[in-house]
Amino acid sequence: MNRETYPNDSEASRLLGVRINRDAKTVLFPFTDYFIGFDKVEAVRSIFGDKTREVLQNLKVEFFSSKFGYMGVSDVDGHLMVSSYHLSKSDFRVLYLDIIHELYHVKQFMDGRELFSTEFEYVDSPIEIEAYSHTVKEAQRIGMSKEEIIEYLKVEWIDDDSHKRLIKSVGLATT
Numbered sequence: 709m710n711r712e713t714y715p716n717d718s719e720a721s722r723l724l725g726v727r728i729n730r731d732a733k734t735v736l737f738p739f740t741d742y743f744i745g746f747d748k749v750e751a752v753r754s755i756f757g758d759k760t761r762e763v764l765q766n767l768k769v770e771f772f773s774s775k776f777g778y779m780g781v782s783d784v785d786g787h788l789m790v791s792s793y794h795l796s797k798s799d800f801r802v803l804y805l806d807i808i809h810e811l812y813h814v815k816q817f818m819d820g821r822e823l824f825s826t827e828f829e830y831v832d833s834p835i836e837i838e839a840y841s842h843t844v845k846e847a848q849r850i851g852m853s854k855e856e857i858i859e860y861l862k863v864e865w866i867d868d869d870s871h872k873r874l875i876k877s878v879g880l881a882t883t
């Protein structure tokens with residue numbers, strides 16, 4: 709159905725006999741209440757430099773309960789969004805790397821870069837390739853094997869071809 713069938717809210721409200729309060733509040737928590745010590749991580753310090761502590765102290769996080777999607781950064785105000793399901797269930801190293809990846813996006817947002825471009829597919833987006841490249845370096849540093857990293861890059865919303873392209877883009881291609 710055309711989502712704009714009704715010309716305005718008050719008419720739709722009258723016709724359908726319901727009201728919808730569109731002013732939903734997002735509950736934000738301090739990043740540092742949940743993710744502690746990241747200001748000491750070199751892979752984070754290399755993103756924000758001298759501003760690392762300040763940025764992390766000001767960063768806010770929103771939790772959502774969906775099983776789908778793990779983490780993201782708001783392209784409106786740069787806050788972090790984390791699936792509480794992912795947070796409670798995922799491997800510690802996966803969460804650690806996801807945070808590094810998302811903090812990279814926070815910096816891109818601060819630099820005024822457009823996080824979600826329709827110009828590229830997810831794995832071809834320079835925004836994602838930069839964030840993944842940075843994260844893969846950290847994965848190697850913490851001792852993950854190439855196979856583990858390749859598995860880490862296999863997120864369910866990308867197909868095998870895209871997964872292969874991503875592996876290549878971040879310098880992990882075997883062939």
Ligand SMILES: [Zn+2]
Binds near residue numbers: 813835836839
């Ligand atoms: Zn990303």
